[in-house]
Amino acid sequence: MLSGQLYSATDRQLLEELGAVKDIIFRYNALPPSDAAGRLAILKGLLGHIGDDAILINQPFYCDYGKQIRVGRRFFANFNLTILDEAPVTIGDDCFIGPGVSIYTACHSTDPQRRNSRQEWAEPVTIGDNVWIGGGAIILPGVTIGSNVTIGAGSVVTRDIPDGVVAAGNPCRIIKTL
Secondary structure (H helix, E strand, C coil): CCCCCCEECCCHHHHHHHHHHHHHHHHHHHCCCCCHHHHHHHHHHHCCEECCCCCEECCCEEECCCCCEEECCCCEECCCEEEECCCCEEECCCCEECCCCEEECEECCCCHHHHHCCEEEECCEEECCCCEECCCCEECCCCEECCCCEECCCCEECCCECCCEEEECCCCEEEEEC
16 A cells, blocks of 8 residues: 555455544544643654644544654644545645645546455655645645645645645646745
8 A cells, every 4th residue: 555556445454454543533533622732642643753843733633544644843734634644645844734624645546347346546645844735625646745835725736736836726726936
């Protein structure tokens, strides 16, 4: 799965890992919002890497495995962040994510017969430093977003976005160079 090769979405070991993470996420989302230390402790045990300085992911938060997610320093994500981390998701320093953002790495065939076989593959997502992702944006598998970028609210990012731009829309496209 992590190598980008086909894998079975019904693999017993993967399903067990998904179930265990769902329990962790349930506990995280059930904590009082005022329990910042408890939330950070759960995230440190769940995510693959957390940069220096306290991070904040507002509840609710959802992910598949957690351990493939790496976030940099001074990270903030608003309510309803969903990360499907079948492949690595790397988020740089000083990134801010608006409410209702989804980041996907899992890929499915457009051919119904292949899709129904439950064979999938995954492609990593990389987000640079100093990035703002507006509310409701969707980041699709295999996308790299450069540093010093703003992604407009409601955008669907289907391809790479270079450094130093404002991009928005569906599909997301560059609207301004900084």
